[in-house]
Amino acid sequence: MIDFTTIQANPIPLPIIELQTANTALQGENKILRNVLIIVGVFGILYIGDKIITYIKKENARKNKAKIEDESTRH
Secondary structure (H helix, E strand, C coil): CCCHHHCCCCCCCHHHHHHHHHHHHHHHHHHHHHHHHHHHHHHHHHHHHHHHHHHHHHHHHHHHHHHHHHHHHHC
């Protein structure tokens, strides 16, 4: 058995404490940046989707207009 009374308790060295503090701060910054990137990504996807839908609507309108003009010239 280990005699716990003979084990010396060493304090945590200062560089480790500083690293732990810096790590905690960086983890907070990482959470903020991750959330910002998620928001930017969602808005980017919505923007691109809107542009695609607008393009499809314009193409459909152009095709319908051409079809109507073609049918009117036949009669």
